[in-house]
Amino acid sequence: MERREALRLLATGTALQLAPHNFLAALREARKLLATQSAPRTLNAQQFVTVKTIAELILPRTETPGATDVGVGEFIDLMLTEWYDDRDRSRFLHGLADVDVRTQALFRKNFAEASAAQQAEILIALGDQMAGNAGRMRDPREDSDSLPDANFYLMLRRLTLTAYYTSEAGATQELHFQVIPDSHDQCAALPIAKGSPEN
Amino acid sequence: MNEPTTYDAIVVGSGMTGGWAAKELTEKGLKTLVLEAGRPIVPEQDYVEHVPPWEMKFRGLGDRRRQLEDQPIQSTCYACDEWSSKFFISDKEHPYTTAPGKPFRWIRGRQVGGRSIMWGRQSYRWSDLDFEANLRDGIAIDWPIRYADIAPWYDYVEDFVGISGEALGLPQLPDSRFLPPMELNCAEKTVRGALAKHFSGERVLTIGRVAVLTQQHRGRPACHYCGPCERGCITRSYFSSVNATLPAAEKTGRMTLRPYSVVHSVMLDARTRRASGVRIIDARTRSTVEFRAKVVFLCASALESVRILFNSSTPEFSSGLANSSGELGHNLMDHVKAGGADGIIPGNDDRIVLGRRPNGIYVPRFRNVKTRQPEFLRGYGFQGEGYREGWERGVAQTGFGPDFKKSISQPGPWRFTFYGFGECLSNHDNFVELDKQTVDAWGIPSLKIHCSWSDNELALRKDMSIAASEMLAAAGAYNIQPFADDEPPGFSIHEMGTARMGRDARTSVLNSYNQAHDVKNLFVTDGGAMVSSSCVNPSLTYMALTARACDYAVQQLKKGEL
Numbered sequence: 178m179e180r181r182e183a184l185r186l187l188a189t190g191t192a193l194q195l196a197p198h199n200f201l202a203a204l205r206e207a208r209k210l211l212a213t214q215s216a217p218r219t220l221n222a223q224q225f226v227t228v229k230t231i232a233e234l235i236l237p238r239t240e241t242p243g244a245t246d247v248g249v250g251e252f253i254d255l256m257l258t259e260w261y262d263d264r265d266r267s268r269f270l271h272g273l274a275d276v277d278v279r280t281q282a283l284f285r286k287n288f289a290e291a292s293a294a295q296q297a298e299i300l301i302a303l304g305d306q307m308a309g310n311a312g313r314m315r316d317p318r319e320d321s322d323s324l325p326d327a328n329f330y331l332m333l334r335r336l337t338l339t340a341y342y343t344s345e346a347g348a349t350q351e352l353h354f355q356v357i358p359d360s361h362d363q364c365a366a367l368p369i370a371k372g373s374p375e376n
Numbered sequence: 377m378n379e380p381t382t383y384d385a386i387v388v389g390s391g392m393t394g395g396w397a398a399k400e401l402t403e404k405g406l407k408t409l410v411l412e413a414g415r416p417i418v419p420e421q422d423y424v425e426h427v428p429p430w431e432m433k434f435r436g437l438g439d440r441r442r443q444l445e446d447q448p449i450q451s452t453c454y455a456c457d458e459w460s461s462k463f464f465i466s467d468k469e470h471p472y473t474t475a476p477g478k479p480f481r482w483i484r485g486r487q488v489g490g491r492s493i494m495w496g497r498q499s500y501r502w503s504d505l506d507f508e509a510n511l512r513d514g515i516a517i518d519w520p521i522r523y524a525d526i527a528p529w530y531d532y533v534e535d536f537v538g539i540s541g542e543a544l545g546l547p548q549l550p551d552s553r554f555l556p557p558m559e560l561n562c563a564e565k566t567v568r569g570a571l572a573k574h575f576s577g578e579r580v581l582t583i584g585r586v587a588v589l590t591q592q593h594r595g596r597p598a599c600h601y602c603g604p605c606e607r608g609c610i611t612r613s614y615f616s617s618v619n620a621t622l623p624a625a626e627k628t629g630r631m632t633l634r635p636y637s638v639v640h641s642v643m644l645d646a647r648t649r650r651a652s653g654v655r656i657i658d659a660r661t662r663s664t665v666e667f668r669a670k671v672v673f674l675c676a677s678a679l680e681s682v683r684i685l686f687n688s689s690t691p692e693f694s695s696g697l698a699n700s701s702g703e704l705g706h707n708l709m710d711h712v713k714a715g716g717a718d719g720i721i722p723g724n725d726d727r728i729v730l731g732r733r734p735n736g737i738y739v740p741r742f743r744n745v746k747t748r749q750p751e752f753l754r755g756y757g758f759q760g761e762g763y764r765e766g767w768e769r770g771v772a773q774t775g776f777g778p779d780f781k782k783s784i785s786q787p788g789p790w791r792f793t794f795y796g797f798g799e800c801l802s803n804h805d806n807f808v809e810l811d812k813q814t815v816d817a818w819g820i821p822s823l824k825i826h827c828s829w830s831d832n833e834l835a836l837r838k839d840m841s842i843a844a845s846e847m848l849a850a851a852g853a854y855n856i857q858p859f860a861d862d863e864p865p866g867f868s869i870h871e872m873g874t875a876r877m878g879r880d881a882r883t884s885v886l887n888s889y890n891q892a893h894d895v896k897n898l899f900v901t902d903g904g905a906m907v908s909s910s911c912v913n914p915s916l917t918y919m920a921l922t923a924r925a926c927d928y929a930v931q932q933l934k935k936g937e938l
Binding site: 234235236237239252255256259260261262297300301304305307308311331334335338339340342343344345348351352354356357358359360361362363364365366367 | 426428429430433434435436437439440441558559560561562564565600601602724725726727728729730731732733766767768770771772774775776777778780781782784785787
């Protein structure tokens with residue numbers, strides 16, 4: 178069942194033609210589906226705000242939508258809930274907790290409540306640590322290009338960029354992605370014309 | 377109502393070669409039963425090439441937990457992604473084993489169309505450099521055919537398939553009957569020019585020769601450059617059995633395509649020494665059904681066809697049907713890859729690529745062509761491509777904010793990657809055997825695979841990384857990164873050689889027409905038939921050999937020889 182169908186089912190009872198036990202099962206499934214998508218399942222409220230805040234700092238709303246607009250936080254919660262194993266999830270949550278620890282130590286506030294300048298300072302520190310870890314902290318189970326990453330900030334950045342650039346707004350407005358390209362040209366001139374597909 | 381159980385011909389498998397056998401045998405008038413182990417494919421429902429990433433639950437990263445559970449081996453293949461994993465088997469349902477310390481990746485598709493749905497579409501002719509190689513080097517046995525025997529059949533299948541590419545007139549890589557070539561991009565043109573300048577015609581860069589249409593061809597329209605062919609193609613612009621040969625067979629009215637038919641074994645009439653038919657397990661009802669025919673074509677893939685023959689042993693053929701030579705299951709080959717280099721090609725910053733060309737470049741074999749290379753026999757070709765880096769480069773950068781967003785949304789520098797595909801020598805000690813302790817979901821014994829690279833393949837891989845780096849350097853690249861990764865055999869998904877052809881029934885399983893020496897009405901036309909592996913992608917040769925074998929089989933049938 179798709180989310181759209183679930184909404185229609187709950188709103189209008191369009192499945193009334195179903196036998197009663199099937200209808201009840203469908204309702205249960207619909208509620209379950211909607212419940213799973215309405216609130217984060219792994220991140221608590223504070224963690225969710227922190228993740229969304231960092232993602233929006235990395236890819237803010239400009240003349241095009243930002244990370245929050247395209248649901249980066251929701252995607253990260255989905256990945257933590259259904260994709261990563263326990264070890265990766267706990268590494269992410271530890272890294273996330275460390276963001277608040279750092280911000281508290283420097284500014285006596287949680288990250289989400291810090292000023293923009295303070296948040297930027299924390300991200301710069303996380304970036305320095307990530308760059309310093311590059312090569313040393315690779316997860317030996319995985320190719321260097323693939324998930325999961327050993328460094329929390331690298332993991333968060335990969336999730337943020339992936340969620341953004343594979344979203345409809347990110348892909349079509351920023352990368353000019355077209356499912357079926359208008360044209361193909363192997364040596365076209367920049368600037369990218371409106372509606373031209375991403376490389 | 378009982379279904380008919382008697383046909384003129386039975387074809388086992390509906391992929392690359394099964395589709396060709398179905399088309400050829402039905403067009404030549406035979407009532408043909410095509411048995412496919414997997415499910416039917418309905419392009420309108422099953423093809424997903426136009427589903428954008430935002431409609432995928434994990435945005436293309438795949439359902440990791442399900443894949444770790446159900447497809448831990450298959451999902452290592454790039455094409456087995458969130459869209460296309462449904463075209464690959466469940467490793468749980470289809471187990472196999474390997475010898476200790478000898479990993480082998482066996483990548484399989486079980487559905488109508490088989491792996492022709494997800495194949496890489498690269499299509500190259502073999503040459504006499506390949507067909508004479510074993511004789512010249514004293515390796516294994518000689519091919520029973522030469523280029524002249526197969527050339528008309530290359531013409532024949534190419535006319536139907538539609539191969540786009542550029543004619544080069546090279547003896548080691550004969551030209552096909554080409555549709556117009558796809559275009560090279562700016563970085564590729566730069567590298568092409570550098571090779572022409574620095575390697576005096578020995579190394580040549582050309583566009584990949586690919587079974588993707590660049591103009592309307594036999595009722596199929598040209599490619600629209602949407603990109604991910606391995607997800608299907610609703611316009612049928614690339615060649616697969618579902619897109620081309622099976623519809624042609626269907627049109628004759630003489631094909632019965634039976635999905636969910638897991639072939640257990642070939643039945644032998646011991647008195648006439650002829651195959652009487654095949655025994656299947658219906659994948660849904662699990663009941664056993666027997667079908668009979670005058671001729672049987674095994675087109676199930678090099679390893680699956682051999683597995684069927686092992687499971688068909690009789691008192692006379694106790695080590696596998698048609699195995700009086702003892703070579704059945706031996707001489708397993710796959711192309712050695714994972715060697716090459718990449719780098720950044722300066723310039724062309726004001727140029728980009730529009731559309732997603734489903735094809736890369738090719739550098740035909742240049743080692744051991746005109747001069748002898750002391751470190752190894754045979755050679756390799758390079759595939760590869762030039763491309764502008766995308767947003768992924770921003771992941772490991774430390775930037776953030778509006779400027780960062782703007783900068784990584786723009787195309788990055790031009791990268792260029794060469795990756796080699798090298799010839800694997802035939803080796804009796806690379807083999808498969810029946811593993812009776814390991815059965816698939818239908819209780820059929822699976823295979824134990826014993827296969828590893830020899831020093832020759834490892835030397836080829838090492839040379840790939842060196843030669844690729846040289847070419848990138850000649851093109852002015854920087855940040856050149858050679859690679860020679862430790863990748864096990866199987867992963868080129870070009871497994872072949874396990875039922876080889878030959879002139880002598882004592883040292884080969886099949887004769888020069890893919891006909892079993894021991895069982896005259898039994899043909900194997902998939903990769904099993906290959907005597908050596910060349911370094912070029914093998915599907916076009918499998919297709920040509922299949923069409924040739926069908927022609928021969930029908931002639932023999934008419935003469936009453938089968």
